[in-house]
Amino acid sequence: MIKALLARVRQGYRTMEFPAPGLKLPHRGLGVPVIRSRGLERAAAACPYGAISAGTEPGLDLGRCVFCGACAAAAPEAVEFTRDYKVCASSRGDLTVGRRDYQRAAALGAELRGMFGRSFRLRQISAGGCGACEADCNVLQTLAWDLGRFGIQFVASPRHADGLLVTGPVTKNMELALRKTYEAMPAPKVVIACGACAIGGGPYAGHEECVGLPADIPVSLYIPGCPPHPMSILDGLLRLIGRID
Numbered sequence: 001m002i003k004a005l006l007a008r009v010r011q012g013y014r015t016m017e018f019p020a021p022g023l024k025l026p027h028r029g030l031g032v033p034v035i036r037s038r039g040l041e042r043a044a045a046a047c048p049y050g051a052i053s054a055g056t057e058p059g060l061d062l063g064r065c066v067f068c069g070a071c072a073a074a075a076p077e078a079v080e081f082t083r084d085y086k087v088c089a090s091s092r093g094d095l096t097v098g099r100r101d102y103q104r105a106a107a108l109g110a111e112l113r114g115m116f117g118r119s120f121r122l123r124q125i126s127a128g129g130c131g132a133c134e135a136d137c138n139v140l141q142t143l144a145w146d147l148g149r150f151g152i153q154f155v156a157s158p159r160h161a162d163g164l165l166v167t168g169p170v171t172k173n174m175e176l177a178l179r180k181t182y183e184a185m186p187a188p189k190v191v192i193a194c195g196a197c198a199i200g201g202g203p204y205a206g207h208e209e210c211v212g213l214p215a216d217i218p219v220s221l222y223i224p225g226c227p228p229h230p231m232s233i234l235d236g237l238l239r240l241i242g243r244i245d
């Protein structure tokens with residue numbers, strides 16, 4: 001017991017400050033990209049998921065992007081990934097990085113902010129996910145991130161949840177479970193699409209076994225990435241409930 005206490009004292013306080021000034025993704029992390037017209041056709045051709053359009057309205061759709069970096073390797077003059085982890089957006093259309101400034105996620109309305117701003121309970125559903133997005137959500141509950149200090153917590157029952165965090169491309173097998181989970185949650189409730197698969201199918205887009213999020217389940221927060229970095233997930237959640245802007 002004494003050894004355990006001494007080890008605890010030696011380790012000190014391990015929870016990271018968030019958001020912290022100058023905080024960036026680790027050196028190999030890919031964040032919000034900057035795109036330029038020159039060479040964009042080459043970048044678009046290199047993208048395995050058709051996330052880049054090089055026509056009259058050039059843009060990179062972070063909802064389709066899996067952040068593999070192939071475009072930047074093929075045409076570094078056209079696509080440059082920064083280490084800015086603030087990738088979340090409030091609408092599907094806002095996920096495109098083009099010539100205008102990237103539209104980051106906005107907070108919920110005043111009434112919902114008042115309800116969820118200090119206590120936000122989430123039910124996570126893996127609707128055919130590979131486990132990567134789920135793992136990065138899990139990381140947020142470790143002592144390094146301490147999600148609970150912001151009043152955010154994952155709960156076991158949809159009856160206790162304010163928000164549904166969906167990962168995975170929503171397979172046919174999980175469609176009913178997803179709908180039942182959503183319907184079991186008390187109103188008001190919000191839905192979060194976490195990861196490229198939940199947003200648009202990711203690598204499984206168009207597969208006959210994947211149906212995607214039903215159109216009648218409205219999404220309030222999109223978190224791009226494959227998987228999203230925990231910093232990006234936490235940033236999006238805090239923006240959604242109005243804790244940062």
Ligand code: SF4
Nearest residue numbers: 047065066068069071
């Ligand atoms: S980083 Fe994104 S846009 Fe670039 S090639 Fe990979 S999936 Fe396509």
